[in-house]
Amino acid sequence: MLRHAPSSVKAQMRVRALLLLWIALVFAALWTYGMPAGAASAGVGFVPPAARPVTSGEPYLHASMLDGNSVRSVHSCTLVELSGGRLRAFWYGGSREGALDVAIYTAVYDPAVRTWSRERALIDRANSQDGLQRCVQKLGNSCALLDSSGKLWLFFVTSMTGWSGSSINVTTSPDEGETWTPPRRLVTSPFLNLSTLVRNPPFQFADGTIGLPVYHEFLSKFCELLRLDGDGNVLSKQRLTQDRLAIQPAIVPFGAQEAVCLMRPTYSSPKRVIGSRTTDGGRTWSAAAPLGLTSDRSGVAGVRMPDGGLLAAARVMRKLTLSVSRDQGTTWQTVAHASEGLVAEDPNERTTYPCLLLTKAGEYHLVFTYNRREIRHMHFNQAWLDLP
Amino acid sequence: MTAHALSACFGLGGCTLVALFFLTLAFRFVAVPVWARWGFAAVAAAALQVPLDGLSGAEYVRSWTGDVSLTLAALLALWCWEQLSGRRVLEARSLTRMSGAVLAVAVCFYPFALGWSMFDPYALGYSSHALFAGLLLLTLAAWYAEEHVLVLVVTLGAAGFVLDVLESRNLWDYLLDPVLSLLALVWLGSRLALRWPGRSKPAAGAAREAAAS
Numbered sequence: 001m002l003r004h005a006p007s008s009v010k011a012q013m014r015v016r017a018l019l020l021l022w023i024a025l026v027f028a029a030l031w032t033y034g035m036p037a038g039a040a041s042a043g044v045g046f047v048p049p050a051a052r053p054v055t056s057g058e059p060y061l062h063a064s065m066l067d068g069n070s071v072r073s074v075h076s077c078t079l080v081e082l083s084g085g086r087l088r089a090f091w092y093g094g095s096r097e098g099a100l101d102v103a104i105y106t107a108v109y110d111p112a113v114r115t116w117s118r119e120r121a122l123i124d125r126a127n128s129q130d131g132l133q134r135c136v137q138k139l140g141n142s143c144a145l146l147d148s149s150g151k152l153w154l155f156f157v158t159s160m161t162g163w164s165g166s167s168i169n170v171t172t173s174p175d176e177g178e179t180w181t182p183p184r185r186l187v188t189s190p191f192l193n194l195s196t197l198v199r200n201p202p203f204q205f206a207d208g209t210i211g212l213p214v215y216h217e218f219l220s221k222f223c224e225l226l227r228l229d230g231d232g233n234v235l236s237k238q239r240l241t242q243d244r245l246a247i248q249p250a251i252v253p254f255g256a257q258e259a260v261c262l263m264r265p266t267y268s269s270p271k272r273v274i275g276s277r278t279t280d281g282g283r284t285w286s287a288a289a290p291l292g293l294t295s296d297r298s299g300v301a302g303v304r305m306p307d308g309g310l311l312a313a314a315r316v317m318r319k320l321t322l323s324v325s326r327d328q329g330t331t332w333q334t335v336a337h338a339s340e341g342l343v344a345e346d347p348n349e350r351t352t353y354p355c356l357l358l359t360k361a362g363e364y365h366l367v368f369t370y371n372r373r374e375i376r377h378m379h380f381n382q383a384w385l386d387l388p
Numbered sequence: 389m390t391a392h393a394l395s396a397c398f399g400l401g402g403c404t405l406v407a408l409f410f411l412t413l414a415f416r417f418v419a420v421p422v423w424a425r426w427g428f429a430a431v432a433a434a435a436l437q438v439p440l441d442g443l444s445g446a447e448y449v450r451s452w453t454g455d456v457s458l459t460l461a462a463l464l465a466l467w468c469w470e471q472l473s474g475r476r477v478l479e480a481r482s483l484t485r486m487s488g489a490v491l492a493v494a495v496c497f498y499p500f501a502l503g504w505s506m507f508d509p510y511a512l513g514y515s516s517h518a519l520f521a522g523l524l525l526l527t528l529a530a531w532y533a534e535e536h537v538l539v540l541v542v543t544l545g546a547a548g549f550v551l552d553v554l555e556s557r558n559l560w561d562y563l564l565d566p567v568l569s570l571l572a573l574v575w576l577g578s579r580l581a582l583r584w585p586g587r588s589k590p591a592a593g594a595a596r597e598a599a600a601s
Contacts, residue, residue, distance in 0.1 A: 019531060019539055026543040027524050029550045034559070035515050126442065133396055135443055135451035160451055184392065187556035190501050190510045191566055193454040220503030233557045237511040242503055 036235060044227075045206040045281035046253035052306040053362040059383035066091075066107055066116050066367075066375040073097055074105075077367040077375045078201060079357045080144040080152065082176045085111050087357070087365060090122070090142045090154060091375050098138045100125060104156055106177060111363065114379065123171070123183065128158055131182035132169060135160060145202040145210065152176050153232070155198045155212060156183075164217040166197045170232045186234060188226060194218050200250035200301065201355070205282070209235060213249040213261070221266050223249040225282070241288040246274035252302045252310060257281045260329050262302045262312060263288065265295055273300050273314055275329045293323055293332040301356040303364070306382070313338065313354035313366055320351035320368055322385070335385055338366060338378060351376075391552060395455070398553040402456040403449035404436050405464040406567060412471040425472045453567055455555055458548040459541045460568040466537070478537065484579050486538050487572035489526075494569035497560070513560035523563075 066077070066089060074093035082088055087109040094102030103124040108117045128136045140157035147153065152173040159166040171183040188196040195218030202212040205227065212226040223240040240249055246263035253259040259282065263274040272290035293300075298315035305311050310325040312332070320338035325331060338351060354368040364385070366378040411432050415425055436445040443451075456464075463478075463486075470477045501510040512519045523546065530538040545562040548554065554561060 015536075016531070016534075019536060023524075023527055023531060023539065023543055026546050026550075027520070027527070030520050030523075030546050031517070033550050034520060034546075035517070036557070129442055133400070133443075133447050133450065135448055182392075185555055187454070187554075187558060187561060190513075190558070190560050190564070191498060192452070193556075216503060218502065222503045224508075234514060235557075236514050237508065239503075239506050239508045239511070242506050 036229065036233070044209065045256045046259055047204055047206055048256050049253060049304050050360070052358060052360065057381070057383060059381060059387055061378060061380040061384045062114050064114070064116065064377045064379070065370075066119065066377060070119065071095065071101075073099075073372050074375050075369045075372055076141045076199070076353045077369065078141075078143045078355045079365055079367055080146050080201070081357060081359050082108070082146060082152075083150075085359055085361055087111070087359075088144065088152075088177050089116075089367060089375070089377075090144055090156075091369075092139050092142065097372075100137070102139050104139055104142055104154075108177070109365075109377070109379075111359070111361075111379065116377070122154075122180070123156060128169065128183055131171075132158070132185055134185070137161070138163075138166075140166060141197055141199050143198045143201045143212075145204070146176070147204055147210065147230075148208065149230075150174075150176070153202065153210065154180070155186075155202065157197050163197065164195050166195060166217075167193050168196050168198055168212075168214065172232070184232065186226075186228075186232070188214065188224075188234060188237065189216065189218075191218065196224075197247075199248040199299065199353075203251060203253060206256065211251060211282070213251050215247040215249060217247065220244060221247050223247060223261070223263055223288075225249070225251070225261075238282075238285070240276055240285055241274070244268045245288055248299055250300060250302050252304050254304055254308075254310075254328060258328075260302070260310060261285065261288075262291075262293075262300050262329065264299050265290070265297045267297060269297070271295055271297060273312070277328065291329050291332070293325070293329070299353045301354040301366075303356045303358045305358070306362055311335075311356065311358075311364070311385070313356050313368070315351060315354075318349070318351075320354055322366070324385070336387075338368060338376075394553055395555045398458075398461075398548070399450055399455035399555060400437070400444075400446045402458075402461040402464075403446045403453060404433055405461050405468065406453060406456055407436055407445060407449050408432060408468050409464045412468055415471045422472070422474055425474075429468065429472055453565070455561065456567055457565040458545040458554070458562050460565055460571075462541045462544050463537075463568075480579075482535060482537055483575060485535060486541075487575045489538065490564065490568055490572040491576065493564060494566075494572070497564065498566075498569075501560075510558065510560055513558035519559060523559075 071093040073096045077091035080088050090106050092104050103121040105119045106122045107119045125136050136158045138159040142156035145153045154171050157166045168186045169183045171180045173180045187193050195216050196214050200213050202210050210228040215223045221244045222242050225238045227236045229235050244266050248264040250262045259278050261276040265274050270290050273293040273295045274288050275291040276285045276288040278285045294316045296315040300314040302312040312323050322336045323332040323334050350371050352369045357365045364380050370376045466477050527542050549559045549562040
């Protein structure tokens with residue numbers, strides 16, 4: 001206890017009364033202001049997927065590489081649709097994964113002329129250290145969202161040690177990626193804020209808050225879903241798995257109350273994509289379990305098709321494979337291999353970290369890492385998917 | 389002051405206190421005049437803010453520890469005051485009780501928060517009146533037991549959470565952190581070692597105990 005100079009009982013009682021008053025004041029403030037608006041409301045519902053035209057006409061597949069490739073090693077590309085149907089990609093690259101020269105790059109795709117702009121280094125060690133006021137050794141996965149107000153969000157991972165020591169950072173752009181705010185750290189774990197990572201794209205809930213699927217790798221591996229307010233503050237966190245079952249969750253909303261979560265199996269899981277579902281707007285999720293989609297324990301991406309199906313990209317027998325489910329993930333049918341139509345095939349190819357996007361115009365885009373040397377891009381329509 | 393500047397101020401302040409705690413530990417064993425202690429601490433605190441290769445010493449500490457809890461920052465501030473002024477502020481018995489409470493909570497909290505089961509107590513820290521109520525009960529119990537330091541540090545943590553002074557928006561991060569848990573463990577370990585059969589209390593420790601009683 002604090003040593004009190006006044007020795008009289010009266011003085012001690014006065015100190016204790018003041019302390020009690022202080023306790024009352026603090027807890028009244030905590031009760032009144034300690035709960036941010038909307039924080040407690042779990043299960044706020046999803047934005048129902050907008051009706052997308054089923055692209056008709058001749059099937060087409062346009063395959064390309066992201067322009068530039070000024071660095072030796074590239075990985076973990078993610079896509080976001082901008083205004084006018086353009087796409088912006090983000091990925092990280094450098095002399096090798098985890099090297100000090102790794103930066104997050106970006107480029108823009110114009111679907112009208114089917115070309116990518118030159119790559120541009122967006123975030124490197126130096127400018128992330130300046131913004132975060134911390135030492136940064138590694139830059140890693142990123143994911144992006146263009147919210148309903150037109151603000152572009154970029155979440156990215158930095159680490160001081162290995163990937164299991166990662167933390168998430170956020171930066172936003174008011175002009176679809178031309179200028180960015182200084183990055184800011186998200187605090188998502190109580191143990192030195194270690195080991196929360198992003199991989200698959202965030203989404204908006206019906207109330208405008210942002211759902212950010214994340215995963216944890218330190219000591220145990222599990223998936224979680226964060227909900228963030230419009231200023232990027234974490235409002236709540238929900239655990240989706242436990243027991244080293246899965247990482248890298250990808251959430252695919254199907255309706256106002258329904259969504260499917262596809263997850264990458266870990267090395268202690270069966271070689272199948274792990275899945276979970278919600279039917280109450282995200283308030284509760286079913287117990288995660290292996291789905292009928294085989295996987296090499298590599299990353300998985302998914303998107304809801306205009307006809308209500310679920311299209312997923314996952315690596316099966318070393319091939320990045322597109323599969324469709326008509327029952328929200330229970331059973332699957334392989335429809336295509338991503339390598340089809342690509343030039344300069346390598347018999348030892350490693351196609352990893354897919355990211356799938358369905359644009360407002362109803363066109364599909366798939367990007368993935370090819371042998372850690374290239375980011376490849378496939379732009380196709382429903383008719384190409386429907387080819388026998 | 390923007391929220392970012394406020395959290396940087398408190399975050400770096402807490403990390404400066406962590407560094408000062410280790411730097412002023414020597415004063416427990418070496419006799420140094422009070423004015424020299426304060427001078428050393430002032431120079432060290434200032435030096436920790438000077439950038440070297442783009443980052444200051446406090447920012448390097450922050451790179452590893454993140455923002456330390458306000459509970460720890462308040463205790464370290466009291467500890468440093470004690471080391472620098474030579475005046476006793478913290479009573480050993482009180483520190484022992486508080487360390488016990490911190491360790492008990494940490495042992496129950498961290499395994500679940502780090503994925504032991506689907507239950508995540510850390511998630512409660514974002515928005516839970518149940519957690520607020522539990523904390524109020526703990527604070528009132530500490531007040532009743534006249535553990536006034538515990539009352540002060542817990543209420544400071546809660547007040548800091550209301551005012552959003554750290555980067556985190558989670559109440560747990562204002563109350564508990566791994567550095568605090570580790571220091572509590574070291575303190576309890578050192579007290580147990582002193583009480584080990586056959587060990588006599590060091591003269592300084594015995595004198596303090598006598599002064600405290």
